[in-house]
Amino acid sequence: MSLINLIGNVCIFGSLASSVVGIFWARKNFGLAKKLIYFNFFAMTLATLGMVYALLTNDFSVSYVAHVGARETPRFFAAISLWSSLEGSILLWGWVLSAYSALCIYLYRDSYADLMPWVAITLFAIGIFFYIVLGIPANPFHEVFPVPPNGPGPNPLLQNHWLMAVHPPMLYLGYVGMSVPFAFAVASMVTGNFGNDWVDITRKWLLTAWMFLSIAIILGGWWSYAVLGWGGYWAWDPVENASFLPWLTATPLLHSIMVQQRRGMLKMWNLSLIVTTFLLTLLGTFLTRSGVLDSVHSFTESGIGLYFLIAIAIALMSSLALLIWKAPQFASTGKFDSPFCRETAFLLGNLLFVCFCFVVLLGTLYPLISEALRGVKVSVGEPFFNQMSLPLSLAIILLMGVGVATPWKIGDKKVFFKTIRWPAVIAVLSIPIVWFFGFKNGWILTTVAFSLFSLSIMLLEMAAKSIQQKSFFALFQNQPRRYGGFVAHIGIIVIAVGVAFSSAYQEEVQATLKGNESLQIGPYTVTLQKLYANQAPQRFEVIAQTLISKNGKPISIMEPKLNYYPTQREPVSTPAIRATAKEDLYLTLMAFDEKGMGASLRAMVTPAVSWIWWGGGIIVLGSLLALSFWRRPKKN
């Protein structure tokens, strides 16, 4: 056995063994459990580094490298092909889990003596599952003999774009990050200790994981847009839904946990949401990795499905049992002072999000349900999800403003109406203005009005407070959570506007052009200048060089490509994108004439797509601002 395979297997099985020991000893000897968790982190780091080294050096005796490696692949893409296929991505998953576990245990090593052993036990248990999967059905360190001279290279779609380097790690940081709040939830249910410290810790971890998950979702859309060549960014594909589902439960949880913190209420509800969020991360992985549902991304069938099923069953049943038998001990200690308060708005928001989550979950699973009960295969796709999510999203956007305008405890109706007076005027006035600019779709008008309403409530409050405190930045120093939250909300609004306009007003033209012929789309003229070929190490590229003019003036050259990979018949198209704040021009080369004379091009003009990516950036900024209280000693 080659050295790397040996190291990899020793590390994986070593972590497995140490986790099993840890589960049984954590309560008797927490000091030992700590060491075992650190050891797991060390071992998984070693295994992951070993794999990266094997990928970089084309060590084809390692089964995973033989599966996704190729000498021609540029080294950057070789390194990130760690997560281009099943085994490698589970390895990364295991590493992230071990890192989070070690960090969590390290941070709270001297506190919460009653909780921590159970936190460790939960993390060990989750670890055991991933180490088993890594050790048996998805072992990336099998010895390959005879050693092949070369490999097929990673999936062409995954070696096309730098986003592939960022999106999967972010997703895992988000997904796996949900394990820590889950571990604390389990620990508190088992021990019956459910103090406010617990809430604080959970909130920080949750917000961190939520931030990574948000980044991952946005980057996933961006990747889909920049690589897949169909001009869209979200198709309600099962794998996209899988990443969205935990987000839809984590987001309301971030809010309802504040009610618990302030009022001592909703404990049972919050525990249920944490548990659901964690289970949804497992479910998402199961659905997309086991080939149960048809998805763009499902890595071909593997024996991994059964392992995940068993893991989900165990996790579901044990946490459900805890929720049913143990959680009711946490009686609600608080009351509302008035029904008209921010608490109520938060609860309503929770309801909307839970319904949203239910819609996505039901739609994703419905093909299975229909097949099981009716024996008929059906599809549930974009038209259904769009129809259902549109009203829910609009209600959520509106509620965002209302919630901000309503104070905690007792809302004064007079103050409330004073706060929303100007925002409401702005919202109403926006309708004829947007109409005047030619956007006459009712949904668009509503989206703009609601967005402006909530946006201006937040901006007005921030402006007023900045004047009061004579500094804009003081807002974030004094109340990082509130104003960090505002910024994140503004990011959501920016995304909502981007989604609304880009999906309602996409223009498309397809044409077959010969040299120097052009097509016209919106203000743009696309002229085919020439077709040429390029031989890259790992692929053969056919490139259409086009000159873009806007209103008659040449503005740029765009080069959509078709890439041919030796392992794949169908070429992979790389679109060319010219992004501006107002709109994107998106060109794909669909086909070309073998003699190099003509090209079939598809041109799309999509308004406001880039707003979605910017909105994602704003959300990250907001989360970071809100998290900045992490290091700050608690005031009051």
Added chain:
Amino acid sequence: MKNFFFYILFFTMAVPALAAKPTPLDPAMQIKARAIADQLRCPVCRGIPIAESPAELAQNMMQEIRNQLRQGKSEEEILNYFEDRYGEWILLKPKPKGMNLTLWLLPAALLAAGVVFLFFAVRRWSA
């Protein structure tokens, strides 16, 4: 040598044929065609509608929609045409009948039940 390999590959493997220039439809018909194509699942691309798919089969199906529209067929007839051939699976939004209705009714019921529950709960808590 590798170059040679690629050229062989290049000329023997799929070179997507240039689509025949589609006879233009008037704009109203275009919109209609697009609306129909948005509801049909591309059989080879997993999950996206044929309106958005660059795949050859999706393009052919798009062409078929245009042809049928030109023959004066209605949206329903065209959707039925595809459903007859590819099964209910081809429709991205299941037909709202029978068990499929649960897709709409369950979320609506959940929302309604939630609102009623919240109403009474908040009233009780703030009593």
Added chain:
Amino acid sequence: MKRVILFFLIAGPIVALLAFGLTRNPRELPSAMIGKKAPDFALKNLEGKEVTLESLKGQNLLINFWATWCGPCYQEHAVLKAIQKQHAQENLRLLGVVYQDSVENVKEYLRQEGKPFEVLLDPDNKMGIDYGVGGVPETFFVDAEGFIREKHSGVLTMEYVEFMLNTLK
């Protein structure tokens, strides 16, 4: 007791549904065409002569959708050749409908590999869509009355074709 019921009411259906999912292959689609009348077609063969369903009435048909770029079709080619040889005397016609491919490729391929069927050219994939074809190879068995009796996705085997032809008789 109420808690036990609640527990199983929640956990049971979810686990059952996911377990059911594991036994399914989402790519496997039953054809909606089985039992229906085969749609008409009028396509040119390689010699430029038009072939219609009408003109083949009264014969059992094996309609195979294929392409030269399709790997599994290559395996299947041998099976089809053997079938054609063994059933040459019977009331059976083999049709090979070309799916998303060029005439030159087809001619070259058949010159090297032999020609087990009458080739129909389907340039705009009209017949393919009419028959609900989602990929190649796909094979339809049509009886003498013009009804589709079975559709098979994927590579044909000798045993399977023999079995199907027997049911057509």
